[in-house]
Amino acid sequence: MTTPNKGSRPLYIRYAGPVLLETPLLNKGSAFTVEERQAFNLEGLLPSKIESIDEQADRAYQQFSAFEDDLDKHVYLRNIQDTNETLYFKLINNHLVEMMPIIYTPTVGLACQKFSQIYRRKRGLFITYPDRDRIDDMLQNATKQNVKVIVVTDSERILGLGDQGIGGMGIPIGKLALYSSCGGISPAYTLPVALDVGTNNQELLDDPLYMGWRHNRIEGEEYFAFVDQFIQSVRRRWPNALIQFEDFAQANATPLLKKYQDKLCCFNDDIQGTAAVTVGTLLAACHSQGTSLKDHRVVFVGAGSAGCGIAEQIIDHMVADGISETQAISQIFLTSSKGLLTDDLPLRDFQQKFAKKKSDVAEWSSSGDKISLLDLVKASKPTILIGVSGVAGLISEEVVKSMYESCEKPIVLPLSNPTSKVEALPKDVIAWTEGNAIVATGSPFEPVDYQGKSYPIAQCNNSYIFPGVGLGVIASGATRVTDEMFMTSSEALAACSPLVKGENANLLPDLGDIREVSKYIAVQVGLKAMEQGVATKVEASVLEAAVEKNYWMPEYRSYRRTSF
Numbered sequence: 001m002t003t004p005n006k007g008s009r010p011l012y013i014r015y016a017g018p019v020l021l022e023t024p025l026l027n028k029g030s031a032f033t034v035e036e037r038q039a040f041n042l043e044g045l046l047p048s049k050i051e052s053i054d055e056q057a058d059r060a061y062q063q064f065s066a067f068e069d070d071l072d073k074h075v076y077l078r079n080i081q082d083t084n085e086t087l088y089f090k091l092i093n094n095h096l097v098e099m100m101p102i103i104y105t106p107t108v109g110l111a112c113q114k115f116s117q118i119y120r121r122k123r124g125l126f127i128t129y130p131d132r133d134r135i136d137d138m139l140q141n142a143t144k145q146n147v148k149v150i151v152v153t154d155s156e157r158i159l160g161l162g163d164q165g166i167g168g169m170g171i172p173i174g175k176l177a178l179y180s181s182c183g184g185i186s187p188a189y190t191l192p193v194a195l196d197v198g199t200n201n202q203e204l205l206d207d208p209l210y211m212g213w214r215h216n217r218i219e220g221e222e223y224f225a226f227v228d229q230f231i232q233s234v235r236r237r238w239p240n241a242l243i244q245f246e247d248f249a250q251a252n253a254t255p256l257l258k259k260y261q262d263k264l265c266c267f268n269d270d271i272q273g274t275a276a277v278t279v280g281t282l283l284a285a286c287h288s289q290g291t292s293l294k295d296h297r298v299v300f301v302g303a304g305s306a307g308c309g310i311a312e313q314i315i316d317h318m319v320a321d322g323i324s325e326t327q328a329i330s331q332i333f334l335t336s337s338k339g340l341l342t343d344d345l346p347l348r349d350f351q352q353k354f355a356k357k358k359s360d361v362a363e364w365s366s367s368g369d370k371i372s373l374l375d376l377v378k379a380s381k382p383t384i385l386i387g388v389s390g391v392a393g394l395i396s397e398e399v400v401k402s403m404y405e406s407c408e409k410p411i412v413l414p415l416s417n418p419t420s421k422v423e424a425l426p427k428d429v430i431a432w433t434e435g436n437a438i439v440a441t442g443s444p445f446e447p448v449d450y451q452g453k454s455y456p457i458a459q460c461n462n463s464y465i466f467p468g469v470g471l472g473v474i475a476s477g478a479t480r481v482t483d484e485m486f487m488t489s490s491e492a493l494a495a496c497s498p499l500v501k502g503e504n505a506n507l508l509p510d511l512g513d514i515r516e517v518s519k520y521i522a523v524q525v526g527l528k529a530m531e532q533g534v535a536t537k538v539e540a541s542v543l544e545a546a547v548e549k550n551y552w553m554p555e556y557r558s559y560r561r562t563s564f
């Protein structure tokens, strides 16, 4: 990576002595120079050898490699993050492919479940319901002064693991680590937030070590009023900050997005980010097959906000490809535990438009009652199958084989996270379809060997999207995140797919290339923001330069002392 950094400019700082070594954004540990050690009262506090960041990273990598257990590795890395953020990101950048599953999906899921057991040091803000009248003060206490990106969760639906109380804080921390390592947004500008509205997870409530508010979840009007208090405080403190909603339960995710989408710079990653990466993956798959998305039939396993969000974006693309919205909707089928969504079932707002007329499809049911996934696959002959249910194993051998009977090259995306929740294992899908399926998953999987051939499994995870979208928003100064900006991010991702280069290449770019991909997405998203009038218009070359300029790389800056 050769991106120029603004790192050569010295930084004027107020801290010295042990406090400087305890400030993760500023600490350089053994890399403090002789002059800095003298100027900042550090003499005697460190071993004498002055090290480079590369030497430090080599030592840290050796220590990391000595751990066998992934959660231990996670704790180790989190500890470096809380001690020296520059070194943390240097290490992650040097070993992104190996470390991403440790700092993010799937290990972060376990870290959330065990948050109170593995807790070491403070990071981010915990905003607890009983303190709701002091949120302005709490935002003043944040160690970061110039916050540009906030990832906030209320932890009610952490990955596919459900309510994790304040343990959900692991997710904003993990997502923001990717903002910095993949999206080049300096950690000085990022803030993870956990809204502690209680938990309904009895195991946590009974756990003496649980560190959150021991109370059942606040719901309804009080809940929405509390979230609004938080949002309004953020607007007062950092009016231009981008807010990413993460892992809210379905029942709240869509209303919150609808409420704030047009009023502030925000998005919901599980709805819009997941949809964008999925559509990007589908576009890449279509491109490799020489097909158009508008000619596909899509079955969803799971009909929550993520599934409906993906379905919405697929429809937008089908319409852009030239078919009517009605036609597009007729090619999309969503199933929940009650089978195919039909108009005789109780439906959430966001599910309504996808429900089929029961009278039109009643005969598809083999039981005379609900239309099961298998019934649906037999009747609708899908070419794309997407798992967003959070339930392991729902995409069965029978279902995939039945799909394969009427589709030579099925596209199968079991997307649920973490790995333990995946709807089907890639190796099974490949075997059930005699090596003919295109498979992508939400969590990382090793390539599959089938009959002497290796099949790479793309990780269709929103990490391909949100860092680039965030960088694009910041670099362009966008004030809103529109649906069209997400649509653009899908197309930009698909344009980076290496599959076109060879039969066995991966559907999505290598993680090792994710920084370049994020920059490309950022520029496209920024241009779209300008086109839509939510960012000030500049030449593309000016935006490209802004993306480069905003792209932070983990290198130490030299320090000068501010006069006191």
Ligand SMILES: O=C([O-])CC(=O)C(=O)O
Residues within 6 Å of the ligand: 105, 158, 159, 160, 247, 269, 270, 417, 442, 461, 462
């Ligand atoms: O975190 C991930 O890997 C993807 C995601 O947003 C989710 O599953 O909630």
Ligand SMILES: [Mg+2]
Residues within 6 Å of the ligand: 159, 246, 247, 269, 270
């Ligand atoms: Mg999420």
